[in-house]
Amino acid sequence: MSNIISELTPLEIKVFPLLVKESELDKIVKETGLKDIEVQRAAQWLSNKNLVKLEKQEEEFINLDINGVEIKEKGFPEKRLLKLIEKNNMKRSEILKELSSDELNVSIGLLKRQKALNIEKENELIFSITKEGILLIKEKNDLEVFLENIFPISVNKLNDKDKKAMNELLSRKNILKKDKKTYWFAHITDKGKEISKEIGKDSLKYEEKLSSSMLKDGSWKNKKFRSFDINSKVPRINKGRKHFVNEAIEYMKSLWLEMGFEEMDGTESQSAFWDLDALFVPQDHPAREMQDTFYLDVEKSKIEPDLFKKVKSVHEFGGETGSKGWKYEFSKDISQQTLLRTHTTVLSAQTISKLKKEDLPKKFFKIGKVFRNEAVDWKHLFQFQQVEGIVVDLDGNLAKLKGYLKEFFGKMGYTDVRIRPAYFPYTEPSAEVEVYHPGKKQWIEMGGCGIFRPEVTKTLMGFECPVLAWGLGMERIILAYYELTDLRDLYRNDLEQLRNMKSFLK
Amino acid sequence: MPTIKLNKERVKELIGKDLSDEELKEIIPYLGTDLEEITSDEIIVEIFPNRPDLLSDEGFSRALSSFIGNKIGLKEYKSEKSKYDIFIKKEVKDVRPYTACAVIKGLKINEEKLKNIIEIQEKLHVTYGRNRKKCAIGIYPMEAIKWPITYTAKKPEEISFVPLEKSVEMNASQILLEHEKGKDFAHLLDGKKLYPIFMDANNEILSMPPIINSHKTGKISESTTDVFLECSGFNFDVLSKAINIVVSALSDMGGKIFDVNLFYEQDPLGKLTTPKLESNKSFLNKNYIKKYLGLELSDEKVVECLEKMGFGVNIQKHFFDVFVPCYRSDIIHQIDLVEDIGIGFGYNNIESDDNRTYSLGKENYSEKIFKKIREHFVGLKMNETNTYSLVSKDIQNKLVDNVVFVKNALSSEFNSLRRNIMINLLHNLKNNKMYDYPQNFFELGVIFKKDNSEFTSIKESNSLAAIFCSENVNFTTAKQHLDSLFQDLNLDYKIEKDENNIFMSGRTGKIIFNGKIIGFVGEISPKAISLFDLEMPCSGFEIELDNIISVLKENNK
Structure with missing residues (x-):
């Protein structure tokens, strides 16, 4: 006890x-x-x-409803009508000064049934009272008695007579309402x-x-x-947390660092020259159009003249790369547009342009924001994160590229990687990367990869070198991990969600 | 990238093999096209922009039949000499200077084929032709034309004809203003004094490229057997390829190809004939294949792979002579042949090579600092946000200056680059109004401002913002957190009183580090709070980190 x-x-x-x-x-x-x-x-x-x-x-x-409250105060409309015409017959228009037309219509129906009323039609309707009507005025009826109660009133406490009155009143509009307690x-x-x-x-x-x-x-x-009930629920602690997307990025970064990759750095706003031209994307490429890229309203970007000349000639006729080029007139104006980077590959281009032959081999990565001019919905965002990687190695090739992807995705828990042909203007060969999700037992598309074209490497580095490259969609990996389907959920920054997301662990 | 619907039965007929849906699903993705779906009568594929030759039943089947080993090697097309002449006047030079042409005879056009021909034309317009800018293709029934043809340019008021599918004559300006196609493509003739036209020997206008054909002389029907093809644009090689792609598909449909003789009045091209259907000889270095693919392939295997991809090959000692078919427009470097060898070999057959050279990983120093800062604020029970770099211009205009605007934003919510993160954090408080307070957030990220001394005319900085929101916050709350951060980093800062649009007068200051202004701290002004529909006091700070990071890097060397 x-x-x-x-x-x-x-x-x-x-x-x-x-x-x-x-x-x-x-x-x-x-x-x-x-x-x-x-x-x-x-x-x-x-x-x-x-x-x-x-x-x-x-x-x-x-309980009393709106009409009930009024009736309790003024009396039933039919009674009021009878009182109006008790002494003198009255025209409809005169009655409507005292009663609303709703009230009048209800009263006519009720009183006619009780033969308390005569209606004649001359220019307009004229109402007169009958003998039965005069009797009705005098006696207090059951409904009136019922309304004298103090409301709310428990239904259980009503006698049969009251209940009958209640039911009758419930059948009329907005006089009574039922409540439960x-x-x-x-x-x-x-x-x-x-x-x-x-x-x-x-x-x-x-x-x-x-x-x-x-x-x-x-x-x-x-x-x-006192002894406590140690199984009872306790209030939740409001904790501070890293943003779960940033946590995932930190994790993936650690994998690339483990694999011997150096992190790249660079800006989110870029010139079209670096983002696209340097990567041999032709200036009339459909992806460069207004609907795909965010262009920024600032003065023209400045471009290093020597490099500009090289890139211009590689586009126009292949420059010194052994290529035929795209065969069109390269425009400086288009090159100088400023935009939000459409891919982190722009950082790879800038990075390799600074490399010397004796620095090789080198491996780089970046997980960074990229932008596409798209309307936001559950599967589109205008801003997302790309996992970019390059291996600059004179001995690099497609088979090794597949090896690097397999290692990274292996660490991410995907048991197999496969590639199939794809097309990107700056890589050749180009491939689409798919990984095998052992839990879902299906292949998931993860992004693109390939080897930079000689038109890119020779122009930017001064010598041709296979640069293995990939650009993977990080959001897909995170959605799969957190079992989310709506991309917008990643950047909603809802406080409850931020506090309660599980940690990103693989 | 364009998605096309291929007729499944027609494809099977053309490749000469009855493949099951399962087999098609296995094979097509490895050919170098994206398979979307196979229905009961269609194969729906996405064609990559480098392979416009696959944009028809015929072109696709040609590639597929050779890929499955059915009709391998170079497919050659031949044209017959003819007396079809076309005179290209000097007037087109500044308008749309080039054309390449061909005549096809003996087509047995039925409803299906007619649809296919128009489809090929349309898909090429959109992709290879860059919406008719780079190249526009016209197809005309031979029976309506009197040769020779002239390609010239005239003043808009001198051009008048009945456009395709219309019944009344319109002049060029009317067409550009009123006709559906005219309106769609009028921009391609913007600023031109003369408009280009094709005209026959009766001075009958055939078309006004790249806009519209004439109804009288430019409409092919099911009774058409012979057609004149032209392609107009700005680069002769580009047009020549486009004509080849159409011609090879029509030839596969059963048509016979005839030359057209082109006489350029004022151009180094002078007199020449099209289509040019000879294959192009390219050299492919043997070492190059192994270098890029990492595959050890015998000469015979290379030949097999190239032939599967529709090339002709001769083996030489150190290289291969590769004959590129006339309809391939994408072989501009020997690396393009290497990729096709890879595809011919099968990407799925390439084993991954895990050999690699040793290298050390290296993280950006700034990222290490960001990690420290994250840990610091999480320890203070704050929540990190990750918001968009784009914010509303209207709001920024009320609070900050030197903002970079987006030229072509789709939404007024996201039409400028954030000048600071504080605006995002205030906006985020608004989105979380339904939850209890206190709410304390921080974010690390890039901020942007106009600065013409930068290459891009935009200065980007790494920034840190923190905001505190509850009944009890005030200036002290913000300053306490700022103090504690600097103490962690073992650095000093100063605050000097200042005024700005976001903070409350008398309760805000600029933050000075190493002699430079790096940010601001204070109580958010009631005006700014109400701008975000908030009803709770807030205070906070924001600092640009780049200066701090370089000092830390120096101090900790």
Whole structure:
């Protein structure tokens, strides 16, 4: 028994003795000034310990609706109509000064049935009262008696006569409305009765909190401490978290670093020259059009003249790369447009342009934002993250490229990688990367890869060198991991979501 | 990239093999096209822009039949000499200077074929022709034309004819203003004093390229058997390839190819004939194949792979002579042949090579600092956000200057580059209004401002912003957090009183580090708070990190 008492919370100790005298929870709320939810909770806990038994009672109430309130004040419209025409016949237009047309129409129906009214038609309708009508004015009917009650009124407490009146009134528009109220009762059990006698005894007083003063003066030695229900739910801690996408990026970055890759750096705004021309994307390529790329409203970009000449000639006739080029007139204006980078490959182009032959082999990566001018929906964003990687190695080739991708995706938990032909203006061979998801048992497209064209490498580096390159969509990997389907969920920055996302672990 | 619907039965007939849907699904993706779907009667594929020759049932089947080993090697097309002459006047020089032409006879056109021919024309217009800018193709029934033809340019008011599918004559300006196609493509003739036309010996206008044909002389029908083809644009080689692509497909349909003699009045080209259907000889270095693919292939294997891809090959000692068919426009470097060898070999047959040279990983120093800062703020129970670099111009205009605007944004919510992150964080508080306070956020990211001293005329900086929002926040909250960050980084800063649009007058200052202004701190002004529909006090700071990072790098060397 003392075990149970030692587990009682202060709230239960407050509420429990009251339940001995009063079982209705609403009344206890009023008596104690405790909150509704506190009393409810205490009763629930006591019930869990079998000290009380909970009972729920529902009661139906009847209350006045809008029209009911008005009728209670002014009387029923049919009665008011009769009173109007009691002495003199009246025209419809005169009556409408006192009654609304709705009220008049209802009254006509009711009174005609009771033969209390005559209507004649001259220029307009004229109303007169009958003998039956005069009688009706004098007596107070059941409906009027019913409305004299104080509302709300419990349906259970009504007698048959009242109920009949109630049903009749319910059939009329907006006079009465029904409400339900739930009452909770906590009936004390036999076990509860025994326990209640013990509560309050000094020998069974339990301390809620161990305080510093008890520790200072040693009084804790003579005290008992309440035993807690250690399985009960506790309030959540509001924690601080990294953004889950950034966490995933950090993780993937660590994989590339482990694999011996150097991180690249560079700006999000770029010239069309670096983003596209340097990568041998022809200036009339459909992807460069306004609807695919964000162009920025600033002064023309500046371009290094020597490199500009080289890139121009490689586009026009292949320059010194052994290529025929794209055969068109290269435009400086188009080159000088400023845009938001459409791919992180622009960083690869800038990086290799700074390399010397004796630096090789080199491996680089970047996980960075890229932009496409698209309307946002569940599978399109105008801004997303690309996982870019290059291996600049005179001994690099397509088979090795496949090897690097296999290693990275292996570390990400994908058991197999396959490639199939694709097309990008700056790589040849080009391929689409697919990885095998062992859980879903299916192949997922992850992005593009290839080897930079000689038109790119020879122009930017001064010598031809296979540069293995890939640009992977990071969002796909994250969506799969967090089992999300809507891309927008990644950048919603909803506080609850930010706090509660699981950690990115592989 | 264009998606095309191929007639499944026609493809099977052309390749001469009855492949099952499963087999087609296995093979097509490895041919170098993206397979979208196979339905009961169609094969839907996405054609990559480098292979316009695959944009027809005929062209696609030609590649597929050779890829499966059915009709391998170089496919040659021949044209017959003719007396069809076309005179290209000097007037077109500044308008649309070149054309390449051909005549096809003996086509048995039915409804299906007619549809296919128009489809090839349309798809080439959109892709290879860059919406008719780079090249536009016209097809005319021979029976309506009196040879020779003239390609010239005239003033718009001198050009008048009944455009295709219309019943009344219109002049050139009317066509560009009123006709559907005229309106769509009018921009291609913008600023031209003369408009180009093809005209026959009766001075009957055949068409006004790249806009529209004449109804009288430029409409092919099911009764047409012989057609005149022209292609107009700005580079003769480009046009010549386009004509070859159409001609080879029509020849595969059963047509016979005839030359057209071109007489250029004022151009180094002078007199020549098209189509030029000879294959092009290219050299392919043997070492080059292994270098890029990493495959050890015998000469015979290389020949097999190239023939599967439709090339002709002669083996030489150190190289191959490769004969590129007339319809391939994408072989501009020997690397393009290497890729086709890879495709012929099968990308799925290439084993990954895991040998690699040793190298050390290296993280950007700035990223290391970002990681530290993240840890710092997470330890202070703040939540990191990751918001867009694009924000509303209207809002930025109210709060900051030197903002970079986007020229062609689709949405007024995202039409300028963020000048600071604080605006994103305020916006983010607005999005989280339904949750309890306190709400404390931080973000690391790039901010942008106009700066003509930069190459791109835009200065980008790495920035850190933090915002605190609850009933009890004030200037002290922001400064405490700023202090604690600098203490962690073992650096000093100063604050000087300042005024700006985001913060409350008298409760804000600029942050000075190493003698430079790097940011601001303060209580957010009620005006700014209400601009974001918030009803809760906020304070915060934002600092540009680049200076701090370089000092840290120096200090910790």
